[in-house]
Amino acid sequence: MRQPIPLPILQSPADDQRDTSRPIMLVGFQHQGNLGLGYLTSVLRKYGYSVHVVDIEQTADEILATALELKPLLIGFSLIFQFFIERYAELLRGLRLSGIDCHFTMGGHFPSLSYQHTLELVPELDSVVRFEGEMTLVELADAISTGKDWHDIQGIAYRRDGQVMATPARALLEDLDQLPYPERNYEPEAVLGRSIMPILASRGCARTCSFCSIHTFYRAAPGRIVRTRKPAEVVREMRRLHEDRGVTIFLFQDDDFPLFGAVWRRWAREFVAELHRNDLPGKVIWKINCRADAVDRELFIAMRDAGLYLVYMGLESGSEQGLETLHKQINVEQNIRAVEILKSIGLMFEYGFMLLDPSSTFASVRENLSFLRTILADGCLPVTFCRMLPYDGTPIKDELVRTGRLRGDFCNPDYDFLDPRLHEFYEGLRTVVDVMGWVHGYQGLTTQLNWAWHEVATMQRLFPALPGMSRYENTLRGITKRSNDLLLQVVEDLSYVFSDGRENRWDPDQVQKAREGFIAELLKARDGFVYRHQTILLAALERDGFPITNQQPEPVALSA
Numbered sequence: 356m357r358q359p360i361p362l363p364i365l366q367s368p369a370d371d372q373r374d375t376s377r378p379i380m381l382v383g384f385q386h387q388g389n390l391g392l393g394y395l396t397s398v399l400r401k402y403g404y405s406v407h408v409v410d411i412e413q414t415a416d417e418i419l420a421t422a423l424e425l426k427p428l429l430i431g432f433s434l435i436f437q438f439f440i441e442r443y444a445e446l447l448r449g450l451r452l453s454g455i456d457c458h459f460t461m462g463g464h465f466p467s468l469s470y471q472h473t474l475e476l477v478p479e480l481d482s483v484v485r486f487e488g489e490m491t492l493v494e495l496a497d498a499i500s501t502g503k504d505w506h507d508i509q510g511i512a513y514r515r516d517g518q519v520m521a522t523p524a525r526a527l528l529e530d531l532d533q534l535p536y537p538e539r540n541y542e543p544e545a546v547l548g549r550s551i552m553p554i555l556a557s558r559g560c561a562r563t564c565s566f567c568s569i570h571t572f573y574r575a576a577p578g579r580i581v582r583t584r585k586p587a588e589v590v591r592e593m594r595r596l597h598e599d600r601g602v603t604i605f606l607f608q609d610d611d612f613p614l615f616g617a618v619w620r621r622w623a624r625e626f627v628a629e630l631h632r633n634d635l636p637g638k639v640i641w642k643i644n645c646r647a648d649a650v651d652r653e654l655f656i657a658m659r660d661a662g663l664y665l666v667y668m669g670l671e672s673g674s675e676q677g678l679e680t681l682h683k684q685i686n687v688e689q690n691i692r693a694v695e696i697l698k699s700i701g702l703m704f705e706y707g708f709m710l711l712d713p714s715s716t717f718a719s720v721r722e723n724l725s726f727l728r729t730i731l732a733d734g735c736l737p738v739t740f741c742r743m744l745p746y747d748g749t750p751i752k753d754e755l756v757r758t759g760r761l762r763g764d765f766c767n768p769d770y771d772f773l774d775p776r777l778h779e780f781y782e783g784l785r786t787v788v789d790v791m792g793w794v795h796g797y798q799g800l801t802t803q804l805n806w807a808w809h810e811v812a813t814m815q816r817l818f819p820a821l822p823g824m825s826r827y828e829n830t831l832r833g834i835t836k837r838s839n840d841l842l843l844q845v846v847e848d849l850s851y852v853f854s855d856g857r858e859n860r861w862d863p864d865q866v867q868k869a870r871e872g873f874i875a876e877l878l879k880a881r882d883g884f885v886y887r888h889q890t891i892l893l894a895a896l897e898r899d900g901f902p903i904t905n906q907q908p909e910p911v912a913l914s915a
């Protein structure tokens with residue numbers, strides 16, 4: 356038995372009564388680094404447990420082999436994407452059938468908000484940990500390791516005599532700076548040899564978009580909804596990762612980076628000042644997620660000069676009706692203005708966009724296409740869009756239930772459009788355009804173009820000036836613009852096929868060939884450029900003395 360390191364706020368009631376002799380196994384989606392599992396691991400370790408994290412992308416046999424070898428005290432499964440529930444159910448079934456008899460628990464958004472369904476869909480689970488799981492998991496492990504009854508622990512759900520029981524929700528962590536840094540025991544991903552790590556400056560979101568479960572998640576538990584870390588603490592973590600692990604690219608995964616309103620604007624200014632005090636601008640760059648109404652020219656110039664290189668905004672719709680349905684509390688003009696400001700100060704942006712939502716009409720689809728044409732007119736970025744999906748825990752799902760329009764199941768939630776022809780339109784679109792191959796898949800054109808633009812932003816900020824860069828940018832812009840024009844035209848034409856009965860002039864093979872042509876052009880331009888400059892790129896990496904990680908600047912196919 357090891358004595359825990361005392362933590363003032365994270366005091367676990369069973370501090371002197373735990374048996375940490377058996378390890379804990381955590382299973383989750385590790386792509387891009389999983390901060391949830393990282394925090395759970397570091398807190399468990401702080402209390403003396405040894406923790407083994409396994410990627411859900413491993414085969415079931417590999418996961419089973421790890422469980423057989425470790426003989427863990429408990430296995431915690433992290434389900435952050437609702438549509439993976441069946442995959443988890445199958446995995447747990449297999450583990451039980453193979454004799455793994457330890458406690459199985461699960462956490463994440465869907466299990467927290469829909470614990471009854473989770474326990475029904477995954478009968479092998481002994482419990483569900485609801486909301487922020489750090490302290491609940493420690494208490495669960497403490498109780499199980501010492502043979503105590505765990506059913507009274509705050510923040511869990513379980514089955515008893517065929518009934519689902521839930522204990523009162525545990526309060527959200529008040530002071531995030533009391534948490535140890537998340538465990539990051541994995542090889543970071545990289546852009547051109549520059550390592551990337553996810554990081555958090557805050558948790559929670561004050562907004563109430565109807566398609567999002569985050570605000571429900573943070574409002575369903577007692578405590579302050581949005582908690583920011585101290586700027587100095589965030590920068591200290593960045594500096595440590597930079598110095599110890601050579602991390603130069605930070606992805607802030609905050610739901611809504613603290614920027615909006617006087618208090619958070621002060622927070623952002625203090626963060627910028629802290630980065631300068633630590634001499635990090637020029638050495639590290641960072642990306643944030645924010646809303647369009649938080650984009651302020653002066654503040655974003657200061658942030659750009661302190662290393663901000665990429666701004667992800669959930670623009671979501673180019674129609675006022677769509678924005679209202681999605682409860683964005685923003686208008687189209689504000690979306691366009693935010694894009695204009697970012698372009699005018701040379702900041703790259705990415706955006707989330709829903710071509711279709713439950714209020715869609717053919718007119719709103721065309722408004723959305725026109726909006727995309729406006730913001731992407733200069734070929735700055737590829738077209739991206741999806742169809743809104745009604746996740747559990749979202750107000751829009753409740754509304755669809757109320758109006759009898761919800762369809763599908765937990766893995767594939769769906770809904771009826773007000774105009775049934777829109778459903779046919781979307782199916783027609785998927786027949787003519789391989790949407791996965793064009794917009795969404797890892798090898799899709801949009802993904803590849805985004806990646807190429809991301810590399811450009813990285814080269815401009817973290818490498819010496821490269822001759823021919825503006826010519827390369829023009830080439831990329833040309834490919835992006837031509838492919839955008841084609842895709843938007845196809846979508847618009849198809850909308851008329853289904854609304855007005857016009858004849859379809861697009862053949863799927865022809866669209867596919869065009870897409871392949873754009874990808875081939877892109878690869879040639881990108882690989883040629885990187886190949887021509889690889890001596891400079893490699894010299895810069897060597898000069899900085901950082902490990903040259905998995906994505907070296909070689910003329911290989913792009914991958915995201």
Ligand code: B12
Nearest residue numbers: 384385386389390391431432433436437462463484487488
């Ligand atoms: C980073 C991120 C990603 C990364 C994933 C990185 C990773 N490996 O974790 C990337 C970019 C790859 C990604 C992709 C997608 N994402 Co995403 N993503 C996020 C984001 C912004 C942050 C996650 C995070 O780090 N949170 C911070 C940590 C500290 O919190 P946490 O994960 O919730 O964990 C805490 C608790 O939930 C709990 N907990 C979690 N797991 C466990 C397990 C146990 C055992 C216990 C006890 C507790 C516990 O304790 C943790 C610590 O307090 C979230 C939004 C969010 N706020 O969570 C969306 C989110 C998870 N993503 C979402 C979606 C929809 C997607 C995509 C489908 C988007 C798309 N259209 O392609 C894809 C799916 C990818 C796939 N595999 O198919 C949705 C999921 C909705 C849902 N109900 O399913 C979210 C909630 C965003 C949203 N607004 O709706 N995403």
Ligand code: SF4
Nearest residue numbers: 560562563564567610
């Ligand atoms: S979509 Fe973004 S801004 Fe809206 S509630 Fe969710 S996290 Fe907050």
